[in-house]
Amino acid sequence: MADVLAVLPLGKPLPPGLHGAETFERVALCRLPADACALVAGRDRETVIAKAKALGATLCDGPRRSAGDNVAFIGTGPGRWLVLSQESGLFTRLDKTFAPEASVFAQGGGLVVLEASGPALPAVLAKLVPLDLEKFALGDAATTTAAHINLTLWRHDENHWRFVVGRSFLAAFLRAFACAAAEYGLDWAG
Numbered sequence: 001m002a003d004v005l006a007v008l009p010l011g012k013p014l015p016p017g018l019h020g021a022e023t024f025e026r027v028a029l030c031r032l033p034a035d036a037c038a039l040v041a042g043r044d045r046e047t048v049i050a051k052a053k054a055l056g057a058t059l060c061d062g063p064r065r066s067a068g069d070n071v072a073f074i075g076t077g078p079g080r081w082l083v084l085s086q087e088s089g090l091f092t093r094l095d096k097t098f099a100p101e102a103s104v105f106a107q108g109g110g111l112v113v114l115e116a117s118g119p120a121l122p123a124v125l126a127k128l129v130p131l132d133l134e135k136f137a138l139g140d141a142a143t144t145t146a147a148h149i150n151l152t153l154w155r156h157d158e159n160h161w162r163f164v165v166g167r168s169f170l171a172a173f174l175r176a177f178a179c180a181a182a183e184y185g186l187d188w189a190g
Contacts, residue, residue: 020184
């Protein structure tokens with residue numbers, strides 16, 4: 001893996017494949033298809049939280065993931081959520097549901113959603129983020145940095161973590177993730 005990173009131009013994404021050690025502890029990383037929007041509540045957060053029930057979600061005004069009908073809300077700040085869906089038309093769906101109490105901003109073109117799993121994932125994440133992730137329960141989220149790159153992460157289920165990274169920082173994030181996972185191995189699906 002060190003050879004690949006040595007010859008890979010800085011702006012180029014990591015090629016798919018196995019990078020680093022070939023162990024049974026290796027970490028798997030893949031990109032997920034998702035549309036993304038930012039939802040920002042106005043002064044009436046309680047109404048925004050109540051309106052989320054129309055999408056099947058019990059919205060939490062904090063750093064947690066709340067799921068609904070093919071939509072996930074990740075709390076990024078007071079009255080602010082990153083909203084993800086695998087279906088297109090997310091902006092229109094959110095705008096119809098939450099206007100005028102909240103503003104919706106399309107983010108799909110600027111964000112990438114990644115999912116990681118594997119036995120060594122906690123050790124890899126400990127090298128990247130300044131958080132005690134062992135204390136994270138299922139659904140807990142945080143907006144933080146990894147190798148000076150802004151990201152939002154959450155514990156999706158018992159074995160998987162998800163990350164949202166700015167598209168323009170994807171190559172740098174992949175390089176940092178590959179370096180952190182080198183001793184265990186990284187299986188990057190691309």
